Amino acid sequence: MRYLALLLLLLPHSALAGAALATRTLPAGTVLAPGDVVLAADQDGGLQDVSQVVGQQLRVMVYEGRRIDPSFLSAPMLVGRNQIVTITYQKSALRIEAEGRALSAGSVGQIIRVMNNASRVTVSGRVAADGTVIVAQN
Template sequence: MRGLVLLLLMLPQWAMAGSVVANRTLPAGTVIAAGDVSLVDDQPGGVEDIAQVVGQQLRVMVYQGRRIDPSTLTAPTLVGRNQIVTIAYEKATLRIEAEGRALSAGSAGQIIRVMNNASRVTVSGRVAPDGTVIVQQN
């Protein structure tokens, strides 16, 4: 019996990593701030670092005290559907801008369709981190 106890004590111990939980009820679509979450040791699983969660957007509602699962997070939406955006075409030192209406929502780096308000032509472009839509030459 003592041999069994000694053997169990010599086995590597698994570190009980904490989990990021919500400090308050967070509705879907919330962009998580540092004050919205905390690290708790008694709920293993989920995201283990607050820095991975802050700035991300929730796809579903998370109740107070519940852990935040990585599958519930997405990059924050910068451009909403039907939002008026700036369409920009860039080549070398040339930059042409126009006003357009986003036909779908998008995060930074995603390609969305935008309708030019002046010409009513639909173009596709990549959402920039500042919310402008950069159109590429075909």
């Protein structure tokens, strides 16, 4: 019996870390700010700091005092559907820019379809951090 108790003490334990709780009712689509979230140390959530969820966008509504599960979060959408964006193609010293309309929403690094407003041609490109869509050569 003593060996069993000793064995249980030696097994690795999951360290209790805090869980993020909503300080107010947060609708879906909200980009979390430091005032929207508080860390509750008495709950298991795997968070060490509130900064791990700040800047993320909620996919679902979270009520005040409820736990914000990591599955509720996604990268914030930088480009919205039907938004006018700059389409950029660059190769060596050549840089071509055109105005286009985003056919889907996307966050940084995602590939979205964009329609060129001048030619009505649809192209696919990767969303850059500044909101432009970078088209690569096929």
